[in-house]
Amino acid sequence: GIGIRDLKRIAEHIGVDEACAGFIAELCYLGGLLVIDPDDQILPTSAFDLWLTKDPEERWYSLAVLWLESSRVAGLIGKSSDKNIAPLGPELDRAGVGLIKQTTLKVLLENEEITPEITSLQSIVKWFNPQRANNDFIEWNIREAEWLGITGQGALSTYGKNLISSAEVLGIEAALPKPVDHILIQADNSAVAPGPLTPELAAEMGTLADIESRGGATVYRFSEASIRRGLDHGKTGDQIKTFLTKISKTPMPQPLDYLIADIAKRHGRLRVGQAHSYIRCEDEAIVQQILHDKKCEHLRLRKIAPTVLVSEFELTEVISELREFGYLPAAENAGGVLLSQPNLRRAKSRPKPPRIISDFTAPKEAVVLSAVKAVKTGDRSRKVEPIVPGTSANETLSLLNQYIEEQSSLMIAYADTNGGVTNRIIQPVSISLGTLTARDHVTGELTQFRIPRITGVAPAPAE
Template sequence: MSTVAITFADELRARSDDDLELIFQYRPDLVSPVPNDFSSLAARATSTPSLVRALDSLNMWHYQIIEAACVLPEPFKKSELVSVTSEESTFALDYLWQMGLLYKEGNNFRTPTNLKLLIGDEPAGLGPQSSGKVDFTKLKDVPKSSADVLAKLTWGPPRGSITNIKKPGTAIGWLLDNNILVALDSHTVALPREFGIKLRQGKVHKELITTAPALTGKEVAQKQIDLAAIANISTILRWCEELLHNLSDEPPTALRTGGIGVRDLKKIAEHLGVDEACAGFVAELCYLGGLVVVDSDDQILPTSAFDIWLTKPAEERWYSLAVLWLDTSRVSGLIGKVIDKNIAPLGPELDRAGVSLIKRTTLKVLLENPKISPEMKSIQEVVKWWNPQRVNSDFIEWNLREAEWIGITGQGGISTFGSNLLNASELLGVEAALPKPVDHILIQADNSAVAPGPLTAELSAEMGTIADIESRGGATVYRFSEASIRRGLDHGKTGEQIKTFLSKTSKTPMPQPLDYLIADVAKRHGRLRVGSAHTYIRCEDEGLVQQILHDKKCEHLRLRKIASQVLVTELELPEVINELREYGYLPAAENASGVLLSQPNLRRAKSRPKPPRIISEFTAPKASVVLAAVKTIRAGERSRKVEPIVAGTSSNETLALINQYIDEQRTLVISYADNNGGVSNRIIEPISISLGTLTARDETTGEIAQFRIPRINGVAPSLTILENKADLDL
């Protein structure tokens, strides 16, 4: 004779170990941490956060079945659910029961209360349940005008607005008089759920979508996808490197909320040669990897981790960023959008729940459809079927765009490198596919230089110091200018060192205009010196001092002349230097002793890397973890049942009994006082006693633990207690 389960906890107790293992596999959050007993498991499984995660894992078909279950009066039979859905729902019903989203009461089913609240008051667009008796025969006599009103309400939303419930009009008035519509308030009427299902021909949904729609798109050869992807991988690594070097040279000041301001983001985008959306994504990627941080003085600077990252192979550098992008809950696509305020990169407003789930689902669809560059609408529909609760068309579009930038896809299709990453392959194939770095450049007559491929790390760093990147592609074009040469001088180079470097590196001779440009900038560099007084400006050329003092563009610096060759200001040294350079002067910094500061400007944050937390999804637990969880809950349940029965024993009796059970290798229950004074029963397997401490295996956790003998209030064999408990129950 079957036992009727009254509560969800009772129903869980009646499940087999195999069924419990399934609920943990389908809902991994239930084992983190493992509940103490079935009451705790039931409370966890029906809590709102856990139910939200469970609903997120459902596809469209399973979600529709849950909606149908929430529509039916409880408890409902399997046949009742099938009648409002389809015969195929039998399979879905078993799966949803195994997940713990439904539970049994005899041969019937119930849904947790919190689940109904999450689904909402109008599941599948159906209205509230009727409070009175429903008479379907009245539907045969509905006038045409009233039938038009019903047609609009049948498939939802089931509510309609009217001006005044006392004067509803002929069509609505007839429906109200015959109880086919009900008044929710003085301005709202609704179609009761029972009439809605009847008008839907006895079904809850117009169409049950049992399978995902087919993905449509353009077919692309895998070789072309991989070529595009490896170019993207090379580019994203270069963007990250250029961004961090740029932040070292000219660190922006963070907003109060911690993000990068609009103007600073625009400067970074111009430096990288990309739009601001892409620049924001690159900044976020570096932030995820702990390569950049907002320092204690609010300056945004690279961390020491950047220097370590640069020494790693390209494949390892790419993997360290790509794997974090897969799991992050931050949405770079929101950068620049105005919600309550403008959303900035590195700011706290980018987190969105469920983004990682949508991202992985999107990539899973691409993985299952290789060599396909999908149409945007098509992939949005497919992802919506897999994640009906979390779908956001913008998020899918942004995820695909970022996957292309990072090189997981190429020309829209999943790349070999992306497939290897998603399948957790040991070798990704990136290192072998990247083009070999070159160790030379070709200087042109127009003060530019062409790198015919990716430069070696050392050469790229040197070129980045003395030249600006003008265009990118298979070859990179660098442009030499007064500002770029001055930057090289600031990094400790001399004019002769720059010339020597270019002569050795270039396979073409250095043109005369570039030679003159380097010599001219080097001659003028450092004539004007800026130091801290609060800040002072000194120059042996008194004419230049007078020029700056009377320059209207410099008025806001509030300069004051204190000697024929010295000016002072209250502003900070970095700000004064940047302003003077912007107005065409070429100052150099000096220390308090007057020594020119022209060492390499490798600025790094003093703060340790503070990457944003990853709000990742729970992953399927290992089989060993699941088995241990089932054993723990069973043991905890037995401990809970015997709790009131362990009798107190004296110290001598306690020691005697424990030694006896050690010799007999019997399981026993102890009443044990914890550090806070609370007393609980513990089922243990005693091993040994030493120095007033009992060493035993705790059956609840399966781990070896130690128990202080003075804290043991009582001892009894677990089998005897269970038998006594059974006698009491009888």
């Protein structure tokens, strides 16, 4: 989940308290807008980019419906007496919470002419759900509904009524100001957006400047750090100037022009890279031999000194490959001490993913079709010969490029970290830095495959 310090930073960045920040994180996680990757990093997904392209009413509706059906209780974050419960953790699931939310909103809808006190509302909801209702849960539900805009000051909003009554038009579009496509750059290296910016413009401004204040108008502040951030995203100083000049209704002040030019001039002089392993040898001839050895091309070796090569692959993989090609490398630690003891590898324990508990509902048609497709794909995998013919590194790369050009599916034999080989039916998309990006036919998602682990390539079996 999200740690306490990170939650505080998120809350400060978006201008809300920690409870609201945790609720937002939970809502985004439920909506598939962010995910916890295998390295325990919390990252936005491609679904988030698609979500941004939708109109505000559709975006709000998708999150509001998720909240109504969710069994997650964001109010529990940090409330445990034993330990702090973190957002996105598995401890937030509670059975029957969705039913409590629906009952609470139903009571408000039936009494829309009044704003009931929280104690009165708790009593009514508990009368309808005596075994499941909890006073804290009801209070947290009301608070979260207000954060979402379903309620306001304890009463249902117009959007909340339309949501509960399944109206075709919720009325959010008409209530929101129209997006603007320009800013007003000020002489003090700030810029004012006189309304909500378009998604594309807001993303660009979020890269080049920091938000200083929000409201009817948003104030951005340009600084050395923000301009450097824009340069880190691949822009040049001239591109930044051109972009700001194009979208600003006011001329660019000279101090900002000088700031951009100065940062762009100094940016990138010092380079920092990453290498998973290195090869060093006092004999430069051996280093040159390994560097130009065709069999070692897939290790993507790069020379950074006359006697040092670096690789993107892990130490164990590099040593194994070099030994297979007839070299006799030995492992050493970061201090240059030879490792003579066996390296006992242990898996890092990871928390189980959160469970979603809710009242039973019939699966949607899209879910059923996806499940049927997965079953059929599995059947296709079992019908073919379980051993895909082995291919050399050059043959594998050539065949992958061929299938990418033809935009056709194929089957690969893929080795995992434990040496087990499985057959995968995929639709290749692109190759970059020794990694194949392809769409897995079973999951339907884009997946990355390390090319050195592909032991064979064959045409995909017929439907």
